[in-house]
Amino acid sequence: MRALPALTLAATLLTAGPAAAEDWAAQAEHHTVELEDFEFDTGETLSSITMSYYTLGTPERDADGNITNAVMLLHGTGGSGKSLLRPIFGDELFGPGQPLDLETTYIISPDNLGHGASSKPSDGMRTDFPRYDYDDMVRAQYRMLTEGADIQGLDMIIGTSMGCMHSFVWGPTYPGFTERFVPLACNAIEIAGRNRMFRQMLIDGFRNDQDYDDGNYEDPTDLETGHKIYANTLILAGANPYRLQAEAPTREDAVEALRTSRESLVARAVDPNDTIYQFDASRTYNPAPNLSEIEVPVLWINSADDFINPPGLGDPEVLAARMPNARFVLIPASEDTRGHGTHTAAKFWKDELEAFLAENPEKKD
Numbered sequence: 001m002r003a004l005p006a007l008t009l010a011a012t013l014l015t016a017g018p019a020a021a022e023d024w025a026a027q028a029e030h031h032t033v034e035l036e037d038f039e040f041d042t043g044e045t046l047s048s049i050t051m052s053y054y055t056l057g058t059p060e061r062d063a064d065g066n067i068t069n070a071v072m073l074l075h076g077t078g079g080s081g082k083s084l085l086r087p088i089f090g091d092e093l094f095g096p097g098q099p100l101d102l103e104t105t106y107i108i109s110p111d112n113l114g115h116g117a118s119s120k121p122s123d124g125m126r127t128d129f130p131r132y133d134y135d136d137m138v139r140a141q142y143r144m145l146t147e148g149a150d151i152q153g154l155d156m157i158i159g160t161s162m163g164c165m166h167s168f169v170w171g172p173t174y175p176g177f178t179e180r181f182v183p184l185a186c187n188a189i190e191i192a193g194r195n196r197m198f199r200q201m202l203i204d205g206f207r208n209d210q211d212y213d214d215g216n217y218e219d220p221t222d223l224e225t226g227h228k229i230y231a232n233t234l235i236l237a238g239a240n241p242y243r244l245q246a247e248a249p250t251r252e253d254a255v256e257a258l259r260t261s262r263e264s265l266v267a268r269a270v271d272p273n274d275t276i277y278q279f280d281a282s283r284t285y286n287p288a289p290n291l292s293e294i295e296v297p298v299l300w301i302n303s304a305d306d307f308i309n310p311p312g313l314g315d316p317e318v319l320a321a322r323m324p325n326a327r328f329v330l331i332p333a334s335e336d337t338r339g340h341g342t343h344t345a346a347k348f349w350k351d352e353l354e355a356f357l358a359e360n361p362e363k364k365d
Contacts, residue, residue, distance in 0.1 A: 005076030005083050005161060005344075024090035025082040028054035028109070032117065033148025035140065041284070044130040051144040052117035053110035054081040056094065057102040059150075069362070071100060071156045072145070073109040074163025076185075076343075077278050078270065080116030081109040084160065084344070092346035099353050108149060112162075113140040114277050121273040127215035132277065133284045134162075138169045142177075155362050156180040160343040164300075168287035171294030171323075180360055181298045182353060185306060185343035189314040190286035198237050198308070199279040205229030206272040221269045230275065231265035240305045240339035288314075291322040297360035298326035301349050303342035305333035327356075 031053050038049045059067040075083040084090070093100040100107065111118040113132055118140075121129040130136075145151040157178050159167040164186030170178060191199070209226035211217055221227075235258065248254040300320055304311050311330060320328035331337060331348050342348050 005079030022087055022091055022094070024056065024085040024087070024094060025054070028056050028082070028085055028107075030054055031148070033144055035143045035147060038140065038143075040130040040136050041133055042130055046119070046130065049113065049119040049140065050117070051110060051113070051119075051140055051148065052081065053108055053144060053149065054085060055109075055149075056085070056107040057105050059106040060104070066153065067106065067151050068153075068155070069104060070106045070108055070145075070149075070151050070154050071158065072141070072154055073107060074141075074157060074159035074166050075109070075112065075115070076161030076163060077281075078115070078275065079162075081111040082116075084109055084158075086344070089344055089346050092350050093353075099350065099357055105155075108145070108151065110141060110144060112166075113137045114274060114281065120271075121215075121277055122220075122271040126273055129273075129277070131280070133281050134166060134169050135173070135284065137281065138166050138173060141166070141170075142174055152177075154178040156182065158182040158184065159186075160184045161186060161340065162282070164343070165282065165285055165287075167298075168291065168294070169285070171296070171298075172287070172290040175293060175295070179296055179362065180356075181294070181296065182356065183298070183300050184349065185302055185309060185340055187302075187309045187314050187316065188291060188300075188319045189288050191282045193313075195308055198233055199282065201233045202230050202279050203276050205233070206276055209272075212272060215273050217272065220271045223272050224266075226272055227266045227269055228262065230270070231262045234265065235261050237307045238340045239307070240333065240335075240337050240342075242305060242333055243335045243337070243339075246335045288319060288322075291319060292324070294323045294326070296325060297356070298323050299329070299352060299356040300326060301329045301331065301343070301352060303331040303333065303337055303339070303348070305337050305342065306340045308340050325360075 033051050034048045035051060036048045037045060039045045060069040062068050073084045094102050114120045154177060157167050157170060164183035167181045167183040168188050206212055206223060206226035209223040211222045248257045302309050316328045320326040329352050331342060338345055
């Protein structure tokens with residue numbers, strides 16, 4: 001459970017999930033690569049950073065030796081490379097005849113900078129770690145692929161939540177590198193308004209905890225107040241209100257569901273410095289002015305019960321129209337959808353992905 005993105009974890013704790021079928025994470029091969037002289041947008045440089053990633057499937061190469069079937073999965077805030085290697089995602093996509101059939105698809109799923117086993121503040125630098133942003137994270141992904149994974153081009157990027165936003169950074173930053181994008185559960189405007197407010201609530205909750213000590217705490221679990229604020233905020237932001245109304249139809253039910261979910265989240269204590277950096281990293285994100293530079297096919301999917309990206313905010317249909325070959329899909333809310341976490345349950349958008357791949361087949365040189 002610790003590997004789930006923060007908001008997906010909140011939604012999962014509030015709703016029952018399907019029984020596990022395949023342990024895709026256990027089947028994945030783990031890799032690490034050291035990227036030397038990594039420069040951040042702040043101007044700071046580290047002599048090296050570690051990028052960790054997981055792979056499934058077998059790479060196929062063309063006559064020049066280039067890998068042609070690589071699909072990169074990008075996880076959400078607080079997650080890891082294993083976040084999308086779960087049954088709720090992989091059982092719908094990775095099997096025989098499915099959209100990302102591992103017989104023909106080479107999956108690469110990184111622990112993004114600041115997450116998982118990749119370099120992050122809790123490795124030892126604490127708040128001396130450079131204050132990275134999404135541009136830095138995408139640059140680390142690019143260098144990980146080209147310098148460590150022997151990948152000089154991607155067939156597709158499927159990004160969820162934070163990874164969705166990374167997709168809109170990738171397109172203009174590295175044109176021609178990725179053939180297709182499937183961004184799930186995000187917006188393509190500056191992170192402001194309520195979205196910024198809820199992120200700042202999490203950050204302030206930890207920084208204002210009496211045991212935070214400017215990031216020099218001895219034990220992350222000592223920040224009890226910060227973790228309770230973190231849990232309360234994620235429960236509110238990550239859940240589907242329709243499903244919660246059905247599952248907790250009385251005041252007593254709702255209070256008990258909140259208590260149980262909050263206790264579960266607090267018990268899975270996160271590192272406060274890592275979490276602050278993760279939620280702060282979106283501060284420079286604003287891809288809207290550059291969307292027209294994304295010329296390859298894009299399937300952008302949001303859900304109508306998403307607290308963070310509510311329907312109509314920023315007018316996604318108009319934003320999608322700025323990209324020459326993009327389509328925006330809004331999944332209707334129901335008692336079955338999962339709020340912001342709908343992106344992780346591939347059954348809700350699998351049909352759209354299959355149609356997209358049929359309409360925009362992989363290029364073979």
